[in-house]
Amino acid sequence: MTADVPKEIEKVIISEQEIAAKVAELAKQVDADYVGKEILLVGVLKGAVMFMADFARALRTPVSMEFMAVSSYGSSTSSSGVVRILKDLDRDIVDKHVVVVEDVIDSGLTLSWLLKNMGSRQPASIEVVALLRKPDAARVDVPVKYVGFDIPSDFVVGYGLDYAERYRDLPFVGLLRPEVYAVRP
Ligand code: IMP
Ligand code: MG
Numbered sequence: 001m002t003a004d005v006p007k008e009i010e011k012v013i014i015s016e017q018e019i020a021a022k023v024a025e026l027a028k029q030v031d032a033d034y035v036g037k038e039i040l041l042v043g044v045l046k047g048a049v050m051f052m053a054d055f056a057r058a059l060r061t062p063v064s065m066e067f068m069a070v071s072s073y074g075s076s077t078s079s080s081g082v083v084r085i086l087k088d089l090d091r092d093i094v095d096k097h098v099v100v101v102e103d104v105i106d107s108g109l110t111l112s113w114l115l116k117n118m119g120s121r122q123p124a125s126i127e128v129v130a131l132l133r134k135p136d137a138a139r140v141d142v143p144v145k146y147v148g149f150d151i152p153s154d155f156v157v158g159y160g161l162d163y164a165e166r167y168r169d170l171p172f173v174g175l176l177r178p179e180v181y182a183v184r185p
Contacts, residue, residue: 008167009157009174014149016171019131019159022148023051026129027058029146030099038062040096040123044114045069045087046168047103050160051131055101066090072110083113098123103160104132106153108140115142132156132173155181 005012014022030039041063043052056063069087098118105111111128119126129146134153137144151173157163158170163181167174 005172005174006167006170008177008180009170010177011175012172013151013156013175014159014173019148019172020054022131023054023058026146026148027055027060030129031060034061034097037097038064040093040098041065041101042089042093042098042118043067043101044103044110047160047162048101048131050168051103052101055129066093068114070110070114083110085117093118093121093123095122095124098126100126100128102128102130104134104156105130105137105142105144106134108137108142111144112140112142131159132161 039059039061041052041056043049043065045067046069052065052067056065066089067087068085068089071084071086100111100114100118102111111130115126115128127145128143129148130144131148133144133147133150135150136153154175155163156173157167157176158173160168161173162168163176167176
């Protein structure tokens, strides 16, 4: 199945099929690491929704799901480093095996803040699965056990990732033409 590629997309960098294969592979690794346990998946809204939905269904380990929404970007394309909770978890995570589900780690600032915040709530364990990781992530010391794809620093959209709330619904990850965002702050 090949999706239509909108004209604002310069290039598809990870296809729908490649994403599906990677999700299955990550789920297999996580299943192997959590035998006999239950997992609390914590999705970071909104970017992680597509990945979370597919990943949860690929896992065989029993899971429950929570979501958290934080803001670090506004609609700009570079990190401000300021993290704000827009929606907190609905319940406590004491003694739970938490797996934080992230769409992309760019500067790593959001994740570093999230891990500190959630780590203080006494989970039994906490790990991170990120579909995408950019090279800058290496500069902040964030332990990410499961990574789907290492990609260049370019701004990408699709499969949950947005530019100004658009393109989340694309089934692939693609490069946005620079002219699309060059004119906005
Ligand atoms: P960080 O704090 O710089 O690691 O940024 C993490 C968050 O920024 C992600 O969860 C995304 O919401 C957003 N982000 C980073 N890079 C991209 C991108 O290329 N496209 C869309 N959103 C991005
Ligand atoms: Mg975003």
